[in-house]
Amino acid sequence: MLRGEQIEGPVPGAHPDEEGVQPAYLQSGRPTSSDGEALERYVQERVLTTTLEKAVSWARGNSFFPATFGLACCAIEMMSIVAARLDVARFGFEAFRASPRQADLIILSGRVSTKMAPVIRRIYDQMLEPKWAISMGACCSSMGVFNNYALVPADHFLPIDVHVPGCPPRPEALMHGILKLREMVQEHPQRGWRERYGALGTEELLPGAERAGAAVEVFREEA
Amino acid sequence: MSSLQGRTLAQGVTLAPLSEDVEEWGGAREHDELFELNFGPHHPATHGVLRLIVTLQGEVVVEVKPIIGYVHTGIEKTAEDKSYWKVIPVLERMDYLSYYFNAMAFCSATERLLELEVPERAQYLRVIHLELNRIMSHLVWLGTSALDLGAISIFWYCFREREAILDLFEMSSGQRMHTRYFQVGGVIEDIPRGFERKLRQFLKVMPARADQYADILNANEIVLQRLRGTCPLSAERLLALGVSGPLLRAAGVPWDLRKATPYSSYERFDFKIPVGTAGDNYDRYAVRHAEIYESVKIIEQALDGLPEGPHITPDRKVSLPPRHELATSMEALIHHFKLVTEGFRVPAGEAYVPIESPRGELACFVRSDGSSKPARVHMRDPSFVNLQALSEMVRGSYIADMIATVAMLDPVLGGIDR
Numbered sequence: 001m002l003r004g005e006q007i008e009g010p011v012p013g014a015h016p017d018e019e020g021v022q023p024a025y026l027q028s029g030r031p032t033s034s035d036g037e038a039l040e041r042y043v044q045e046r047v048l049t050t051t052l053e054k055a056v057s058w059a060r061g062n063s064f065f066p067a068t069f070g071l072a073c074c075a076i077e078m079m080s081i082v083a084a085r086l087d088v089a090r091f092g093f094e095a096f097r098a099s100p101r102q103a104d105l106i107i108l109s110g111r112v113s114t115k116m117a118p119v120i121r122r123i124y125d126q127m128l129e130p131k132w133a134i135s136m137g138a139c140c141s142s143m144g145v146f147n148n149y150a151l152v153p154a155d156h157f158l159p160i161d162v163h164v165p166g167c168p169p170r171p172e173a174l175m176h177g178i179l180k181l182r183e184m185v186q187e188h189p190q191r192g193w194r195e196r197y198g199a200l201g202t203e204e205l206l207p208g209a210e211r212a213g214a215a216v217e218v219f220r221e222e223a
Numbered sequence: 224m225s226s227l228q229g230r231t232l233a234q235g236v237t238l239a240p241l242s243e244d245v246e247e248w249g250g251a252r253e254h255d256e257l258f259e260l261n262f263g264p265h266h267p268a269t270h271g272v273l274r275l276i277v278t279l280q281g282e283v284v285v286e287v288k289p290i291i292g293y294v295h296t297g298i299e300k301t302a303e304d305k306s307y308w309k310v311i312p313v314l315e316r317m318d319y320l321s322y323y324f325n326a327m328a329f330c331s332a333t334e335r336l337l338e339l340e341v342p343e344r345a346q347y348l349r350v351i352h353l354e355l356n357r358i359m360s361h362l363v364w365l366g367t368s369a370l371d372l373g374a375i376s377i378f379w380y381c382f383r384e385r386e387a388i389l390d391l392f393e394m395s396s397g398q399r400m401h402t403r404y405f406q407v408g409g410v411i412e413d414i415p416r417g418f419e420r421k422l423r424q425f426l427k428v429m430p431a432r433a434d435q436y437a438d439i440l441n442a443n444e445i446v447l448q449r450l451r452g453t454c455p456l457s458a459e460r461l462l463a464l465g466v467s468g469p470l471l472r473a474a475g476v477p478w479d480l481r482k483a484t485p486y487s488s489y490e491r492f493d494f495k496i497p498v499g500t501a502g503d504n505y506d507r508y509a510v511r512h513a514e515i516y517e518s519v520k521i522i523e524q525a526l527d528g529l530p531e532g533p534h535i536t537p538d539r540k541v542s543l544p545p546r547h548e549l550a551t552s553m554e555a556l557i558h559h560f561k562l563v564t565e566g567f568r569v570p571a572g573e574a575y576v577p578i579e580s581p582r583g584e585l586a587c588f589v590r591s592d593g594s595s596k597p598a599r600v601h602m603r604d605p606s607f608v609n610l611q612a613l614s615e616m617v618r619g620s621y622i623a624d625m626i627a628t629v630a631m632l633d634p635v636l637g638g639i640d641r
Binding site for chain 1: 265297298
């Protein structure tokens, strides 16, 4: 329906009484009544909710707002995906945001020291949901060549969605990682970090936020 | 602390008088109250994860206290646990914009301990890559600093040329960053076929591109107002604080280790040391920009005079034997085995070798106890030393000028924290 398909003539299966034959896909017993009105409502509800979810995922996956957040060597390669050769703006990820409040993707570009880890966690907590995290490079995925007392792998304190290997990864590799994340968000939106970690219901809501809008209500219902 | 308003500061900046309606806005009439501002470690203008505790009086900076250690990686300690040739990739990741320089400092120190002669061709190849790296580092600095000043298009121009340089690095070593091209005794491989042609193309283009940057920035009123006359520091104070590199040269001191204590055949090349006069932010920018042209000149001369010969020392106790020898020579096989498993042993002693990195005097101190692992590796990183001049530079100027000064300081936090 979103694509603006023109449906000519009677919608098949919409009024089974007229035809006298029930379509096969309705015989599985999902709609309790084969009554015309109830069925139509059922179909409309189904079609609407799934396409809306898909549309939202499509939009989310195509417009990540990464945080302007550089740690070490990988940050230079992260900068170069915005530059002329790769031009990540082709896919819509070029709007790097300086404030975590405006970002929904954090790219950990470099080595994470024990001193920096709490800061990163705090920045991540400040980002608005839904949010994603990419661990770029060997250091913050596995402590890399150093592998010593000073570093922490990012998985120890953040739910990472995509790991990009390399030391540092080529900009193409990072872009591939972002596109993989896009695929995840668009095709498998149920693989967000809350679902993976069983953290539904832990959302922080301000007191009185229930009255604020429908989005909050939806969140509550899912929880 | 007395009020600074209405006074003409040392650098000739007269602070704007306070408007009358400050009290209506709930502010104090006189900004004699001090305000502490936390700046960083996550801030897009700190060039990494630098954290500054800024004490402000109104909009004027009274004191800046840098807090470092947010990318402390334990590089020096890790280096003690690895054999000499495995230390190189670890140290390269220290100051991540001048990886060839990190490797060069360490390799030179080790070569001094080994009393090893580096073949001429290797010296020239090193110079070519060092100067390419200097241009690359200055390009990243220029692009990101211009971003801090509010100019965004220059970033794309600079990164366009940076990609051209990284292509050359990839050609000679297979990696874009952290190439591990320099080896104790020379370089790991000779430059491949086609490298020279591509490099000459780049050298032809680069000065024109640097002219373009100047066209964009030098006529830009905003850039000029933010750089000219802001946050100068005298040569005496800079020397007292141990500052080196473009920051010192901007104040008029022609101190460049490539001229002062030439290494790796730098004495054979004809180049100039750009110096500034006022030592303000504009001179810091202009000196680095002029260095791009000089580096191009050096590379041209090195490429023209590139001598024939081996690219690494023929001493098989230190350098790996060529691949084809492994199939025919038993001795080569033994050398290869010894080098890859244990590494070479270095006679006991100490060596300190300073070189001129894009940020100043980068030096490596190596102490050997005679084993195949260094007993101590210490890097004298220019960013670390230069950072302590920040407080004196920005004291008494506006906080907006502090942003420009941090950008012109060009600190690389990977080098500061190590």
